[in-house]
Amino acid sequence: MLNDESLIRQLSLGSSEAFTAIYGQYWRQVYDFSKLYLRDKDYAEEIVQEVFIKVWESREFIKENDNFKGLLFIITRNLIFNKHRKKVNEDFYKMTILRAMEESYDIEGEIDAKDLSRYIDLLINELPPQRRLIFNLSRKEFKSYRKIAEQLNLSEKTVERQISEAIKFIRQNLLFIIYLYTVV
Structure with missing residues (x-):
């Protein structure tokens, strides 16, 4: 049997056999994690x-040296909260985040800047298309709200609101990464 790094390397090259092996190895963990937040087993299976x-x-x-397990749970968490918000046990989520924030630890020691940057890029890619475009114009191309509004024929207030929502989404998900590293 191949190790995780070999499977991930083969997966990145498009191997359906590697995908099947990874699915077989991780589906139960994703399912159990989903059940922490969802009350309905059908929703957990869908996730x-x-x-x-x-x-x-x-x-x-x-990449084979990425924290694949962490990536799986980030994707899982995002899907749960984005698509099934009403089915989520939000009190449990709030308690786990508060507990993670109360514990003192050095996240830089656990996630290097390169990995963090990759996770942030993944989060940005999960934004709705227009919000992602506005966010990238602001943060990666360093355009002002006014310039973005003119370019996209929007009001500055709309641009400001979209960037605010994008930042809020990214912050919430970064808190989740912190949570993962305190329990994993």
Whole structure:
């Protein structure tokens, strides 16, 4: 049997056999994690399918030395909170985040800047298309709100609101990464 790094390397090259092996190895962990937040087992099963669809769709960006397990749970968490918000046990989520924030630790020691940058890029790619475009124009091309508004024929207030929502989404998900590293 191949180790995780070999499987991920083969997956990134498009191997359906590697994908099947990875699915077999991780589906139960994704399912159990989903059940922490979802009360309905059918929704949890649906999340598992969607997580692995996302893994397959982004396979060429996954590197063998990445924290694959962490990536799986980030995708899972995002799908749960984005698509099934009403089914989520939000109180449990809030308690886990508060507990993670209360514990003192050095996240830089656990996630190097390169990995963090990759996770942020993954999060940016999950933004709705217009919000992602506005965010990238602001943060990567360093355009002012006014310039973005003119370029996209929007009001400055709309641009400001879109960037605010993007930052809020990224912050929430970064808190989740911190949570993962305190329990994994």
